[in-house]
Amino acid sequence: MEVNPYLSSAERAILENAKIGIAGAGGLGSNCAMHLVRSGVRHLLIADFDRVAASNLNRQFFFADQIGQKKVEALGVNLRRIVPDLELELFDQKICDNNAVELFKSCDIIVEAFDSANAKQMLIKSLLKANKKIVGASGLGGWGRSEAIRLRQFGGGKLYIIGDCASEVGNGEFHPFSPRVGVAAAMEANTVIALLLGVQA
Amino acid sequence: MKICFNGTWEETPTEISVAEFLKQRNLNAGEIIAEVNEAILGGDEFGITLKDQDHLNVFRVVAGG
Numbered sequence: 001m002e003v004n005p006y007l008s009s010a011e012r013a014i015l016e017n018a019k020i021g022i023a024g025a026g027g028l029g030s031n032c033a034m035h036l037v038r039s040g041v042r043h044l045l046i047a048d049f050d051r052v053a054a055s056n057l058n059r060q061f062f063f064a065d066q067i068g069q070k071k072v073e074a075l076g077v078n079l080r081r082i083v084p085d086l087e088l089e090l091f092d093q094k095i096c097d098n099n100a101v102e103l104f105k106s107c108d109i110i111v112e113a114f115d116s117a118n119a120k121q122m123l124i125k126s127l128l129k130a131n132k133k134i135v136g137a138s139g140l141g142g143w144g145r146s147e148a149i150r151l152r153q154f155g156g157g158k159l160y161i162i163g164d165c166a167s168e169v170g171n172g173e174f175h176p177f178s179p180r181v182g183v184a185a186a187m188e189a190n191t192v193i194a195l196l197l198g199v200q201a
Numbered sequence: 202m203k204i205c206f207n208g209t210w211e212e213t214p215t216e217i218s219v220a221e222f223l224k225q226r227n228l229n230a231g232e233i234i235a236e237v238n239e240a241i242l243g244g245d246e247f248g249i250t251l252k253d254q255d256h257l258n259v260f261r262v263v264a265g266g
Contacts, residue, residue: 028266064206115266117232124234124262141265154258156239161260169265176265 003083004040007030011197015040018196021107022046023095023123025071026180028188029113029138030078035189037079041196044079045107047091048072059178095119100126107193112136113190115169115176133136135191139163140184141174149183151201159197160201162187165188220247220254220259228259235259 007015021042022029025048033044048071052062066074072090079087095103104110109121110132114120120136127134140149140163148164162184167174194201202213204222213222219242223230235242236258237251251257 026266113265113266117262117264120262120264121234125244136246137266138260138262139265141263152211152258152260154234154236154239154260155241158235159241161234163263163265165260165263167265168263171264174265181266 001083001085001088002040003038005039006201012040014196015043015193018108019043019045019106020192021104021110022113023100024048024067024073024111024113024115024119025060025075026050026056026113026115027059027176027178028102028115028135028140029111030071030075031059031182031185032111032113032188032192033075033079034061034082036184036192037082039189039193041192042083042085043087044197045089045091045104046075047093047095047103048075049094051091059176059181097126101130101132104132105130107132109133109135109192111192113185113188117168124159127154131197133158135160135162135165135188135195137162137188139165139167140180141167141169141176143180145178146183149180149187151187153201160191160195162191202215202251205254205256207258216250216252216259218248218250222251222257223247223259228261232261232263233259250264 052066076088152161169176191201
């Protein structure tokens with residue numbers, strides 16, 4: 001099924017042949033995956049150990065009747081409601097520095113979509129050592145300040161970071177809300193698409 | 202000595218390590234991903250000495266997703 005009719009045949013082939021890793025299926029990962037699928041990406045490897053909670057529904061691509069389900073399984077169901085014949089590799093497991101490289105070694109680009117700062121650092125450092133290309137996010141808490149969310153490139157194009165790198169969720173000042181998390185997730189997907197199609201990220 | 206820090210040129214009077222440079226700006230190296238001249242530093246490389254005309258770019262990794 002061709003979900004995106006606005007691609008050239010060459011563009012469609014590039015997106016369909018790419019394999020994108022999604023590390024974390026929360027606010028960033030679930031929404032980024034949705035955007036990638038709607039854009040024409042067909043092959044995703046998604047890893048997350050968590051289950052859907054009621055508090056996730058304010059920003060994550062899940063529904064009330066999925067509370068309690070494993071996130072990767074619920075997300076797989078939701079993505080296949082957009083494109084039924086997706087190729088999904090779903091891993092219900094915690095990602096750590098011992099398994100990150102092995103888990104994502106077959107992916108062309110990995111989306112960092114964790115919520116914990118330590119986990120973000122761990123993934124970025126582990127995958128950079130393995131010379132993988134990463135699109136991540138830092139600083140998306142609260143609301144407003146849309147213009148502060150921007151894309152920065154590091155490592156000569158190995159690492160792309162989206163966010164304001166300041167609005168920390170969990171410090172009492174900022175909480176995660178759908179619009180700002182969604183902006184960052186959409187920008188992560190947009191950056192992946194740009195990198196795949198060879199245009200400026 | 203001039204260092205381009207996150208896109209802005211700054212004067213530093215003496216040779217300085219990345220860790221000291223960040224500390225002077227109240228940045229916690231433990232929260233930072235840093236690159237010098239487009240080479241991303243590993244956790245054990247923040248002690249390297251910056252040279253004149255080096256480009257140092259950093260970002261804070263903060264929670265949220």
